[in-house]
Amino acid sequence: MIDIPVEDFIFVVCALVGGGLLLVTVLLDDILGAVFDFDVGGVSLMPLLLSFVSMFGVGGLIATQVLDVHGGQAAIWGAGFGVAGLLLAYVIFGTLRRAEAPEPFSTRDLIGRDAYVQVGIPAGRYGSVLVKAEGQTHEFSATSPLEIGVGSVVRVSGVAGSGLIVEPITATGPAPASEGGTGVA
Template sequence: GGFLNAIHFGLDLGGVSPTPVLLGFVAMFGVGGLLGIHGFGVGVGIATLIGVVAGVIGAGVVLGAFTALRRAESTDTFSLDDMVGSTARVSVGIPANHFGTVLISFAGASHNMTATADIEIPAGRVVKVIAVAGNNLVVAPTSTVSTEGARSDA
């Protein structure tokens, strides 16, 4: 909703909505006009020309920034089912048949996910994702035990 959505006509400029580009033009048009009148002391006609040039530059900067951000978006999508078989570390202990949190590295990013298990699993333990239940992972402990925070008296 709103005015800015109303002026979006379904036209994309290189995959970028025209709304931020238009706003970049309008903002810099005003700045250029003010600079022309108050900074350079020129007349309204020349100040308008300075405003148009500044507006085009501002629109170009916004278009370039949004195009770069669009290219940086990941095209890889995944579902929770893709995580089955992956390992994770329990960050918030999981009581038996209740929920806790695991930290899993998947698809190039770390994700904090809600997880459940049939047995109690303490924080710091490495687990394996064995299934998905709704939006939650079902995990089971692996044979690897975390030594983080452990003390040796040897």
């Protein structure tokens, strides 16, 4: 029969279970969605904990097999490796999270911005406007109590469902190139 010291067995189990579950968590993140979604500074908590557990096992094995350290000292080495693994995972997952697309903005964020009428807006009905937000030009349906023609510059004054409520600024002309404008001519 194979004789494995208890401490080595514990470290191997930590390394294999922690590493395996970390791999499953990373691969199935899109499928599981927010099942284990507890954020720590924008990073999901599950990969951080599993990184600690797996690196604790790896560090403990290195301590017992390479450094010939046992008992509490091996656990301290394992904890050191675990903290290093946790910090490394935090940096990696944090970087990946920041590299993702920015959070979608709310239509309420557009209130007060200038827009350019793309499809004329009949009084009390809907047309279409272009609004610059988050560095891109977006098209929204828009309504106004007044009739507004194509090419007019309007200001977003409110939100109606998924559409915008706008009011005219000028009769016609291209949108201004200012920060609040659309930059669309």
